[in-house]
Amino acid sequence: MTQSLSSKSTSGTTRRTRHVSLGDRLASWIPKLVVSPTLLITLIFVYGFVIWTAVLSFTNSRILPRYDFVGWDNYVRLFANERWMVALKNLGVYAFLFIAICLIIGLLMAILLDQRIRAEGALRTIYLYPMALSFIVTGTVWKWMLNPQVGLEQFMISLGWESFRFDWIVNPDFSIYTVVIAAVWQSSGFVMALFLAGLRGVDDSIIKAAQIDGASPITIYTRIIIPSLRPVFFSAFIMLAHIAIKSFDLALALTGGGPGISSDLPAIFMFQFSFNRGQMGIGAASAMIMLLGIVAILVPFLYSELRVKKDD
Amino acid sequence: MTNKRYAEITGRSILYAILAIMALYYLLPLMLMITTSFRSMDEIRLGQLIAWPETWTAEAWRLAWSEAQIGARSERGLKPYFINSIIMVIPAVTISTVIGALNGYVLSFWKFKGANLFFGMMLFGCFLPFQAILLPQAMVLGKLGISGSIVGLIFTHVVYGIAFTTLFFRNYYVTIPGELIKAAQLDGAGFWRIFWRIILPLSTPILVVSVIWQFTQIWNDFLFGVSFSDPSSQPVTVGLNNLVNSSTGERRYNVDMAGAIIAALPTLAVYVIAGKYFVRGLTAGSVKG
Numbered sequence: 001m002t003q004s005l006s007s008k009s010t011s012g013t014t015r016r017t018r019h020v021s022l023g024d025r026l027a028s029w030i031p032k033l034v035v036s037p038t039l040l041i042t043l044i045f046v047y048g049f050v051i052w053t054a055v056l057s058f059t060n061s062r063i064l065p066r067y068d069f070v071g072w073d074n075y076v077r078l079f080a081n082e083r084w085m086v087a088l089k090n091l092g093v094y095a096f097l098f099i100a101i102c103l104i105i106g107l108l109m110a111i112l113l114d115q116r117i118r119a120e121g122a123l124r125t126i127y128l129y130p131m132a133l134s135f136i137v138t139g140t141v142w143k144w145m146l147n148p149q150v151g152l153e154q155f156m157i158s159l160g161w162e163s164f165r166f167d168w169i170v171n172p173d174f175s176i177y178t179v180v181i182a183a184v185w186q187s188s189g190f191v192m193a194l195f196l197a198g199l200r201g202v203d204d205s206i207i208k209a210a211q212i213d214g215a216s217p218i219t220i221y222t223r224i225i226i227p228s229l230r231p232v233f234f235s236a237f238i239m240l241a242h243i244a245i246k247s248f249d250l251a252l253a254l255t256g257g258g259p260g261i262s263s264d265l266p267a268i269f270m271f272q273f274s275f276n277r278g279q280m281g282i283g284a285a286s287a288m289i290m291l292l293g294i295v296a297i298l299v300p301f302l303y304s305e306l307r308v309k310k311d312d
Numbered sequence: 313m314t315n316k317r318y319a320e321i322t323g324r325s326i327l328y329a330i331l332a333i334m335a336l337y338y339l340l341p342l343m344l345m346i347t348t349s350f351r352s353m354d355e356i357r358l359g360q361l362i363a364w365p366e367t368w369t370a371e372a373w374r375l376a377w378s379e380a381q382i383g384a385r386s387e388r389g390l391k392p393y394f395i396n397s398i399i400m401v402i403p404a405v406t407i408s409t410v411i412g413a414l415n416g417y418v419l420s421f422w423k424f425k426g427a428n429l430f431f432g433m434m435l436f437g438c439f440l441p442f443q444a445i446l447l448p449q450a451m452v453l454g455k456l457g458i459s460g461s462i463v464g465l466i467f468t469h470v471v472y473g474i475a476f477t478t479l480f481f482r483n484y485y486v487t488i489p490g491e492l493i494k495a496a497q498l499d500g501a502g503f504w505r506i507f508w509r510i511i512l513p514l515s516t517p518i519l520v521v522s523v524i525w526q527f528t529q530i531w532n533d534f535l536f537g538v539s540f541s542d543p544s545s546q547p548v549t550v551g552l553n554n555l556v557n558s559s560t561g562e563r564r565y566n567v568d569m570a571g572a573i574i575a576a577l578p579t580l581a582v583y584v585i586a587g588k589y590f591v592r593g594l595t596a597g598s599v600k601g
Contacts, residue, residue, distance in 0.1 A: 030503045038411060112330060132528060132580055246441050
């Protein structure tokens with residue numbers, strides 16, 4: 001960490017012994033004035049609004065906010081709500097698979113790309129471009145690709161594989177997995193980019209030494225390189241978990257949460273209960289649970305960050 | 313020895329094969345979008361989605377852009393939505409980047425008591441799930457009289473984009489040696505002069521990263537767009553979603569796909585032109601600055 005210059009309340013100019021003029025005093029306040037709008041915005045729109053949402057979650061607000069407090073009632077009703085439990089269970093399945101597959105594909109692709117490949121730049125571009133797309137676009141494309149009447153299933157049948165079936169998107173037992181497929185398609189290239197940056201940062205001399213000792217390439221990867229990528233795993237995990245918990249537009253565009261509620265997710269639940277069903281209290285409670293989930297993931301991350309800084 | 317050489321060639325072939333298959337997995341949806349958007353509905357009806365166009369026609373593009381009935385709007389096609397997105401994205405990106413640059417400048421070179429705490433508090437804004445602020449924001453936009461308007465969307469994107477832009481600039485500026493600033497101060501240069509003359513000329517790469525990141529985020533946003541806009545101010549992502557899910561009559565896959573490309577083109581173009589900076593923006597948040 002580079003320590004930047006800290007100028008304490010004076011603008012640091014070497015002043016001869018004269019009165020501190022109004023101009024100088026003003027100058028020393030400029031930096032604080034410049035950041036004050038942001039401070040205000042952060043306090044109100046981030047922290048204030050989170051508290052406001054928390055307050056709403058303890059009221060019986062419906063279409064409009066009402067400030068009659070009902071204690072934990074909304075939370076009790078939320079967890080008694082079958083749809084919410086489906087959404088939570090879906091999030092568990094989806095987040096686990098999405099994160100695991102992205103990490104595996106991302107790491108493998110990064111290792112393969114790191115073998116002094118021709119056209120590496122072109123391949124990197126191809127693997128990463130989905131990150132530039134909106135989740136709505138991704139959802140739209142995969143919606144028709146996975147559609148059994150017209151998409152992949154028909155294509156396979158037309159190739160002569162008459163018995164080929166791939167109807168997950170219309171099958172309540174499997175619909176959540178199609179959200180995983182599309183989400184992995186969108187985000188795995190990004191994880192690859194993270195790992196690739198990490199691989200390029202591995203100290204060559206250790207690898208050279210291991211090679212001289214006659215270690216096989218596989219040993220070098222499993223014993224030396226991959227363990228040294230631990231911080232990358234960590235930050236990739238945080239990013240992916242964050243994407244997963246917030247997932248909203250992709251599932252909405254792809255399956256609309258359906259068939260039925262089979263691919264519902266907390267973010268869709270929150271939106272619909274808050275805006276379409278006039279259940280603001282329950283919507284606010286579900287938002288707080290989502291926030292708790294993200295905070296629970298962030299705290300260990302921040303803790304490790306701060307600890308690293310002390311070591312520096 | 314020939315055996316070893318043989319194994320090496322086999323290994324390389326397998327490696328390239330895997331890379332090519334993966335490339336296909338990523339490219340297939342894009343190919344499908346492009347080919348389908350140039351086919352006629354008659355052709356798709358007779359066959360299926362995944363096929364090479366027999367005759368290329370831009371009819372679906374015309375329909376998606378200016379003819380398709382989306383919802384109950386009098387204006388047709390994605391065009392008005394696309395224009396909304398442009399009107400929204402330019403000021404939102406500009407304002408949030410300028411504020412982020414100034415914040416980063418202060419947090420790196422003009423530290424005050426509690427600057428680090430302030431920065432730490434802001435960082436939480438990068439991880440905030442927007443569901444946790446959606447309801448109050450809807451009420452406040454209503455109170456300010458800008459709900460359902462592009463101005464309200466711009467305001468929202470600026471407010472929740474500042475955390476990211478500040479993070480970019482601050483992490484970039486702390487790598488600039490403080491001596492530069494000290495020397496300028498000895499010469500009597502003040503806060504603004506140092507920013508204009510010394511810091512800003514050094515900021516080009518991070519400016520590009522910030523602009524691209526914000527542009528991509530705001531252009532692709534759906535949650536704020538669908539929560540805080542009315543039909544006259546909806547951005548293109550909402551327009552596309554309405555187009556695909558407005559279930560009147562026959563599903564027109566070619567129009568949907570053309571619409572998807574229209575919605576994706578600006579961010580794809582930015583990615584192709586300045587991919588390096590795009591990736592830097594993506595990794596800036598996850599790699600310690």
